[in-house]
Amino acid sequence: MSDLIKAFRESLETLDRVSAEALFQQALAAQTPIAAIESLVVPALEQMGQAWQEGSVALSQVYMSGRFCEELVERVLPPSDPDRKHQPRSAIVLLNDYHALGKRIVYSVMRASGFELFDYGRMDVEQLVERAIADRIRVLMISVLMLPSALRVSEVCARLKSRDSGIRVLVGGAPFLFDEQLWREVGADAMGHSASEAVTIVERWMGDMA
Ligand code: B12
Structure with missing residues (x-):
């Protein structure tokens, strides 16, 4: 999983949406949407926040990544469960x-x-x-x-x-x-x-x- 996080993070940093989407799909194939979000999207964004603090990525990269992840997450999370x-x-x-x-x-x-x-x-x-x-x-x-x-x-x-x-x-x-x-x-x-x-x-x- 750490290789996947690294690759996902790199595609976010370079604003490569196609690659980020493909890597997210790869995570989704192996686990539930929630698990994929918590094991891939959350740590990648956390690492980017850390990198921003250390000065190795720009706030604009963090911002664009946050927005793009929001779109990815929005698309896969189920709106409701029938047994509410x-x-x-x-x-x-x-x-x-x-x-x-x-x-x-x-x-x-x-x-x-x-x-x-x-x-x-x-x-x-x-x-x-x-x-x-x-x-x-x-x-x-x-x-x-x-x-x-x-x-x-x-x-x-x-x-x-x-x-x-x-x-x-x-x-x-x-x-x-x-x-x-x-x-x-x-x-x-x-x-x-x-x-x-x-x-x-x-x-x-x-x-x-x-
Ligand atoms: C992406 C990001 C942004 C994006 C936000 C995009 C968006 N639409 O949300 C942008 C670029 C806009 C941004 C702006 C800023 N940011 Co910012 N950002 C981040 C970053 C890198 C990731 C946050 C994120 O989305 N994580 C992914 C989500 C899914 O994780 P999460 O929110 O933690 O949620 C999970 C859990 O915490 C939990 N959870 C969350 N809420 C709740 C509620 C309940 C009830 C429960 C049970 C669980 C729970 O469940 C979630 C899923 O697992 C963090 C770094 C970090 N370590 O968090 C900094 C961070 C939060 N930002 C920070 C700062 C300083 C800023 C700015 C002030 C920067 C600036 N100088 O302008 C602005 C301020 C914006 C504002 N006024 O609110 C600081 C805050 C430091 C502090 N001590 O206050 C952080 C911690 C970075 C850092 N290390 O310095 N940011």
């Missing part, structure tokens, strides 16, 4: 950030696993708290990729608690991957490393929320 689950009432949001890909993947994986959930798109703290309470949400999933956005999750949690909402908050995204204690510090109820972990955690919560 209805509990608990859930929503997913991108807080303040513009890094939409992680949220998009988590949303699709949740739906593909049978969950119905609101997609709030991108919101700020105030909008999010009001909307979640108005919608009587039980599980709120927050995706962020920037540290300042992650720190604002603490405002969301504090406001939800002060309104006695009983909403459980599940967070994910790069800052929580970099610092394993951050989710506790911002007052979230859990953190997921991947889209598939989101499903496992919500399923676990379903037992005690029924």
Whole structure:
């Protein structure tokens, strides 16, 4: 798989869409769409982010790769599962950030696993708290990729608690991957490393929320 990731990353860096598409198809032939995304697309983009930090790739390359991967992912993720689950009432949001890909993947994986959930798109703290309470949400999933956005999750949690909402908050995204204690510090109820972990955690919560 590491050879495939390397080749995929090279085709993204050189904006060779044909080759990137072919390599993605190769990964899809061997595994489910979700597994292909998490084992090929996610690590390739992470490596490019690292390379950008070290100065060996340009932000434009990272941006074009992100956009192209979004298209690839959009095409293969199933929109829904016929055996849809209805509990608990859930929503997913991108807080303040513009890094939409992680949220998009988590949303699709949740739906593909049978969950119905609101997609709030991108919101700020105030909008999010009001909307979640108005919608009587039980599980709120927050995706962020920037540290300042992650720190604002603490405002969301504090406001939800002060309104006695009983909403459980599940967070994910790069800052929580970099610092394993951050989710506790911002007052979230859990953190997921991947889209598939989101499903496992919500399923676990379903037992005690029924
Ligand atoms: C691609 C990318 C971009 C693209 C975004 C394209 C898009 N449409 O999303 C572009 C080029 C636009 C971009 C812009 C910027 N970026 Co950027 N970007 C990245 C990069 C390389 C990859 C992100 C990505 O899409 N990964 C693939 C997705 C699928 O992975 P993911 O989001 O982590 O999601 C997975 C898990 O985290 C989890 N997950 C995600 N959300 C949730 C939610 C829940 C509830 C759960 C359970 C799980 C979960 O499941 C997902 C699937 O497995 C990261 C590097 C990195 N290490 O993450 C930097 C990174 C996030 N960017 C960074 C920065 C600084 C920026 C800019 C400020 C750069 C600039 N100077 O302009 C801007 C800011 C944009 C903004 N205001 O939001 C920094 C943030 C650093 C920090 N500490 O805050 C990073 C970490 C790079 C770095 N190492 O410095 N970026």
